[in-house]
Amino acid sequence: MCYLNMEDQITNKIIGFIRSIGIGVFFETIEGETFVPGITIRDGAVIVDRDKLSYPGDLLHEAGHIAVMASEKRNYLNDNIDVELADAGNEMAAIAWSYAVCKHLQIDPAVVFHEHGYKGASDAILENFNTGHYIGVPLLQWYGMTYEPRQAKELQTEPYPNMINWLSQH
Numbered sequence: 001m002c003y004l005n006m007e008d009q010i011t012n013k014i015i016g017f018i019r020s021i022g023i024g025v026f027f028e029t030i031e032g033e034t035f036v037p038g039i040t041i042r043d044g045a046v047i048v049d050r051d052k053l054s055y056p057g058d059l060l061h062e063a064g065h066i067a068v069m070a071s072e073k074r075n076y077l078n079d080n081i082d083v084e085l086a087d088a089g090n091e092m093a094a095i096a097w098s099y100a101v102c103k104h105l106q107i108d109p110a111v112v113f114h115e116h117g118y119k120g121a122s123d124a125i126l127e128n129f130n131t132g133h134y135i136g137v138p139l140l141q142w143y144g145m146t147y148e149p150r151q152a153k154e155l156q157t158e159p160y161p162n163m164i165n166w167l168s169q170h
Contacts, residue, residue, distance in 0.1 A: 144169030
């Protein structure tokens with residue numbers, strides 16, 4: 001199997017997951033520049049330009065921003081979410097959410113945390129997550145999406161990266 005076919009399979013798996021949790025994914029031609037190549041956000045949905053999409057994992061990260069947003073704000077997200085939110089907490093939560101999805105879908109987290117993203121910090125993010133140093137998890141727990149190990153043990157459930165909700169409950 002050639003790499004392109006594998007990439008399409010991963011892309012389809014990612015899109016299927018995003019749609020399955022209630023976040024829309026639509027294919028359109030995107031005019032002009034976008035923060036992430038081939039992706040923009042419109043009314044809380046992910047808009048994808050297949051011809052401009054460079055990294056399928058970026059779909060998960062951008063969907064993560066939508067998923068961790070308070071439910072009453074989700075449908076009002078547009079364009080560059082990072083500028084709109086100006087919130088480092090949302091970024092950390094989206095990173096943790098993306099990693100959990102990779103584990104859930106059994107895809108290599110390097111698909112999301114690729115060398116061309118995260119301002120050169122993708123290797124550090126992967127190293128932290130792969131060694132159990134999870135940034136953003138306290139926020140996901142606060143949003144009603146997962147449990148850190150101590151609380152998971154008390155509740156007799158699996159801790160992060162296991163998720164109890166894929167969409168924020170706050």
